[in-house]
Amino acid sequence: MNNLFIIEHPLLQAKLTVLRDKRTKRQEFRQTLSEIAMLMTYDITRNIPVSHVKVETPLEETTGTVLNKDVTLVPILRAGLGMIDGILELLPDARVGHVGVYRDKKTLLPVEYYLKLPENVKETFVILVDPMLATGGSALAAIEILRQKGIKELNFLCLVAAPEGVRAVHEKFPDVKIFTAALDRQLNEHGYILPGLGDAGDRLYGTE
Ligand SMILES: O=P(O)(O)OC[C@H]1O[C@H](OP(=O)(O)OP(=O)(O)O)[C@H](O)[C@@H]1O
Numbered sequence: 001m002n003n004l005f006i007i008e009h010p011l012l013q014a015k016l017t018v019l020r021d022k023r024t025k026r027q028e029f030r031q032t033l034s035e036i037a038m039l040m041t042y043d044i045t046r047n048i049p050v051s052h053v054k055v056e057t058p059l060e061e062t063t064g065t066v067l068n069k070d071v072t073l074v075p076i077l078r079a080g081l082g083m084i085d086g087i088l089e090l091l092p093d094a095r096v097g098h099v100g101v102y103r104d105k106k107t108l109l110p111v112e113y114y115l116k117l118p119e120n121v122k123e124t125f126v127i128l129v130d131p132m133l134a135t136g137g138s139a140l141a142a143i144e145i146l147r148q149k150g151i152k153e154l155n156f157l158c159l160v161a162a163p164e165g166v167r168a169v170h171e172k173f174p175d176v177k178i179f180t181a182a183l184d185r186q187l188n189e190h191g192y193i194l195p196g197l198g199d200a201g202d203r204l205y206g207t208e
């Protein structure tokens with residue numbers, strides 16, 4: 001699939017296994033999700049725009065690299081928040097916008113309830129963040145909102161994706177880059193990802 005990037009690094013896959021394990025308790029789940037997000041940031045920023053500057057080492061002048069675009073992280077509440085601290089470890093200066101979308105448990109349709117973005121968001125490198133891409137409804141709702149704000153280039157960082165969700169996003173927005181640690185098998189009849197890791201928001205916040 002075009003514009004789908006599966007990050008298969010062993011360190012990351014080992015952490016994903018901890019998250020999948022139903023015995024993993026809240027504190028370890030939180031910590032591990034944050035760590036995995038940090039590791040994925042390394043990959044997702046591979047194509048971030050840079051410029052070159054002169055730098056003096058103690059021995060001579062050489063050419064160095066600086067990032068030349070501000071970064072905006074946009075977590076989809078609530079579960080996306082669980083990845084933000086880890087990403088900020090590598091991008092401490094990033095701005096954070098918030099999009100509140102939850103999935104109605106019966107209809108599985110997205111319900112939007114909050115939006116706050118930085119003023120200049122369309123001039124920045126934007127990373128939309130949510131650990132779970134299931135039917136794709138929540139991601140699509142968030143992407144529509146960001147597109148309406150004039151954001152053209154979008155990177156979507158998730159952890160576990162279902163083929164149904166990837167298809168739904170790419171049917172409508174083929175140019176959105178989706179980065180994930182796993183492309184799982186399918187959705188069950190309640191819209192949960194199989195094998196998945198359960199309800200990410202509930203496991204993070206103890207609301208199961
Ligand atoms: O692709 P979809 O079918 O839309 O499902 C994925 C969404 O479901 C979960 O959120 P949830 O609705 O449980 O909200 P929460 O994060 O507040 O728990 C998850 O964090 C995604 O946002």
Ligand SMILES: O=c1cc[nH]c(=O)[nH]1
Nearest residue numbers: 134192193198199200
């Ligand atoms: O498997 C799933 C699907 C949607 N949301 C989750 O948190 N988990």
Ligand SMILES: [Mg+2]
Nearest residue numbers: 199200201202
């Ligand atoms: Mg949830």
